[in-house]
Amino acid sequence: MMIISIAHRLFTAGLFALGIAWSSNAATQTFSSGTQQVALIELFTSEGCSSCPPAEKWLGQLRDHPNLWIDIVPVAWHVNYWDRLGWKDIYASKANTARQYAYAKQWQARSVYTPGFALNGREWRRGEGIGETPREAGQLTVVWNDDMTARITYAPPTESISESYDVTVALLGGSIISEVLKGENAGSELHHEFVALQSIDAKLYPDGSDAHIATLKIAAQTALRTPRRALAIWVTRRGEMSPIQATGGWLE
Numbered sequence: 001m002m003i004i005s006i007a008h009r010l011f012t013a014g015l016f017a018l019g020i021a022w023s024s025n026a027a028t029q030t031f032s033s034g035t036q037q038v039a040l041i042e043l044f045t046s047e048g049c050s051s052c053p054p055a056e057k058w059l060g061q062l063r064d065h066p067n068l069w070i071d072i073v074p075v076a077w078h079v080n081y082w083d084r085l086g087w088k089d090i091y092a093s094k095a096n097t098a099r100q101y102a103y104a105k106q107w108q109a110r111s112v113y114t115p116g117f118a119l120n121g122r123e124w125r126r127g128e129g130i131g132e133t134p135r136e137a138g139q140l141t142v143v144w145n146d147d148m149t150a151r152i153t154y155a156p157p158t159e160s161i162s163e164s165y166d167v168t169v170a171l172l173g174g175s176i177i178s179e180v181l182k183g184e185n186a187g188s189e190l191h192h193e194f195v196a197l198q199s200i201d202a203k204l205y206p207d208g209s210d211a212h213i214a215t216l217k218i219a220a221q222t223a224l225r226t227p228r229r230a231l232a233i234w235v236t237r238r239g240e241m242s243p244i245q246a247t248g249g250w251l252e
Helices: 053-064 094-106
Strands: 002-005 028-032 039-045 072-079 111-114 116-119 122-124 139-145 149-155 165-174 176-179 189-192 195-206 212-217 228-237 243-250
Touching: 028 243, 039 053, 039 094, 039 111, 039 243, 053 072, 053 189, 072 094, 072 165, 072 228, 072 243, 094 111, 111 116, 139 228, 139 243, 149 165, 149 195, 149 228, 165 212, 195 228
Parallel strands: 039 072, 072 195
Antiparallel strands: 002 111, 028 139, 039 116, 116 122, 139 149, 149 212, 165 195, 165 228, 176 189, 195 212, 228 243
């Protein structure tokens, strides 16, 4: 286990910075939560960490969970602070590492580590169970277009309609096999699921009724190619990290 001391989301007038392009002729998929909160399980991991494969194996087993995408949405963030030990994890990024540090700051933790889990924005360890008391969290619906645009609609609980919200959309990769040649996992064949390939944050805006909406696009052409892809989407209160509601599913 590696420990490092702590050092230190767009729906605007045109969304031009995100390259918005909605095509009514493109094929679509719709992902939607119920109104009960869906559990967002995040794993911070690295191909350079010898204690990470068991955690990734556990996360990968969620692929066959009967309630995957219904009650559970998993995401694996590969961090880059292990790269200096000789093996560069191509799925790792500074942004993923920054997310873990931001969580650690929120938790008032003195360090970050891998493998590290977050459940609905709080620090969590395997074996503790996910059994939180179900609560009303509003309904999140995403219409995904094959040109990589997403139309997001979030209908919060009645008492929370006036609040402000952000949304995160993450493109995930799965059925990944990596041959690691250096570092702590040298000579190992690693299997990855639910790997965050790209993610984008945006503001949700009231649509004039009781919902909050956004349309955005992922620059997926820059994402690494993987055998299988999925989408994970979650909503937070404006400026916060802890998810309120989540949904997702496999991309066809």
